[in-house]
Amino acid sequence: xxxxILIATDGSSLSARAVEHGANLAKALGATVLLLTVxxxxxxxxxxxxQLEETPTSFREHMQKQAERTLAxxxxxxxxxxxxxxxxxxxxxxxxxxxxRTAESQRSDLIVMASHGxxxxxxxxxxxxxxxxxxxxxxxxxxxx
Numbered sequence: 001x002x003x004x005i006l007i008a009t010d011g012s013s014l015s016a017r018a019v020e021h022g023a024n025l026a027k028a029l030g031a032t033v034l035l036l037t038v039x040x041x042x043x044x045x046x047x048x049x050x051q052l053e054e055t056p057t058s059f060r061e062h063m064q065k066q067a068e069r070t071l072a073x074x075x076x077x078x079x080x081x082x083x084x085x086x087x088x089x090x091x092x093x094x095x096x097x098x099x100x101r102t103a104e105s106q107r108s109d110l111i112v113m114a115s116h117g118x119x120x121x122x123x124x125x126x127x128x129x130x131x132x133x134x135x136x137x138x139x140x141x142x143x144x145x
Contacts, residue, residue, distance in 0.1 A: 004118040011070035014114040018144040022112035025085040033085035038095040039063040096132035
């Protein structure tokens with residue numbers, strides 16, 4: 001049914017559960033796994049404290065190290081389960097679009113993501129990337145809470 005599964009991760013413990021769930025599904029189906037993390041680009045004019053304290057070079061290095069750590073942890077989970085996984089790190093200001101674009105270009109037939117399960121006004125105000133992927137993707141999305 002699913003042959004190529006994209007698992008999006010941000011390195012959180014909740015995302016680790018999604019990686020575990022997706023990798024177990026992939027192993028059971030004999031599917032491949034693409035582990036994806038998306039980090040933001042440096043903005044010259046930013047209000048984010050992380051970017052105010054850094055130069056473009058140091059910010060990129062910091063984000064690269066964070067992405068490497070995130071993907072290494074996710075790859076370790078997949079390997080422990082026995083799922084065949086590759087990793088990709090992208091820089092993009094709109095993570096949900098990068099996730100969908102990557103899933104389409106890699107011919108993924110399922111996207112696996114975590115969600116905090118917020119509802120109502122909280123979900124509207126926070127506008128989670130998972131909700132945006134759910135709303136815009138033509139590819140099925142499995143949400144792990």
